[in-house]
Amino acid sequence: MNLTDILKLDDRGLIPVITVDFYNNQVLMLAYANREAIEMSLKTGYAHYFSRSRNKLWMKGETSGHTQKIKQILFDCDEDTLLYKVEQKGAACHTSHRSCFYREFYRGEVREIEPVIEDFDGIIYKTEENDDILRKLYDLLQKRKEELPEGSYTAKLFISGTDKIAKKIGEEASEVIIALKNNSQSELVYESADLIFHLLVGLAEKDVPPESVLDELKRRFGISGDKEKASRGGF
Structure with missing residues (x-):
């Protein structure tokens, strides 16, 4: 047929x-x-x-x-x-937006709801300031942890405790590995976002701000991996 x-x-x-x-x-x-x-x-x-x-x-x-x-x-x-x-792969719209439906009619005005995408070697970057999103998301997670609103997925994770959160991080890491082996950039982006989200939940659970992780990455920047591991007694 x-x-x-x-x-x-x-x-x-x-x-x-x-x-x-x-x-x-x-x-x-x-x-x-x-x-x-x-x-x-x-x-x-x-x-x-x-x-x-x-x-x-x-x-x-x-x-x-x-x-x-x-x-x-x-x-x-x-x-x-x-x-x-x-x-x-990259942007679907000829205007370099991910979607052709990047505008909405809101209260008598037309506004853009999706930033332009820049495509470098097939990897998608949004032109908005991505650095702030980790802090914004972390703050939202902390709020969910404090308020535990009914029906919230994140609140359920916090209620379940550290073991459940750790299990989810492990599951999402496995999905990233599968995406890597599938050689799919879109799938890798999507699964990596899931992993980072759940990792942030873990950080919020232990009150570790994302800036602490970024500071550690900055500390390691420019240092060879072997030397950095040696400084911590690693192999």
């Missing part, structure tokens, strides 16, 4: 395609595909679309390198809309 035989294309031979991030379900973009684009997507494993303005087939990332590796293809109950779940 061919997918194109199931789908209902419009009178122009097109079907809308909603594309989302496979790992966090963020909506990345909306585009259109014709029969050839769908067949090329199935054949190559990478998202292809049909440009209505240029009247031609195109592969996402063919010039920018911001490719979309398809992990799952779904279609709706009316069989007239596709949903691609992809492993997005």
Whole structure:
């Protein structure tokens, strides 16, 4: 059975395609595909679309390198809309935002809700100040520990105690290892964020501020690993 035989294309031979991030379900973009684009997507494993303005087939990332590796293809109950779940490399939007849906209409004004992405060697960095996020998140975790709000995942971790938090850190570290072995940058970013979050929970549990860890990294900066370990009696 061919997918194109199931789908209902419009009178122009097109079907809308909603594309989302496979790992966090963020909506990345909306585009259109014709029969050839769908067949090329199935054949190559990478998202292809049909440009209505240029009247031609195109592969996402063919010039920018911001490719979309398809992990799952779904279609709706009316069989007239596709949903691609992809492993997005870099930015999905031509404006260098991760998602094309980076603006919202809020109280009569349009505002951006997502910073521009800079892509260096396939690694994603946001242009907002990331240094502050560790302190902001740590402060929020401390607040959760003090207030223990009902229904809070973090509060449940604190209530469960050190052993549960340590177990979660171990589990998330294992997920990072799997992402490394899978050679998936998007998966590695996602799983690393989970690990750092749970590590911060552990720090908050013991009232160790993240700046202490950063200061230790600064202390080690420029010192060879062998010398640094030797100074601590390591091997």
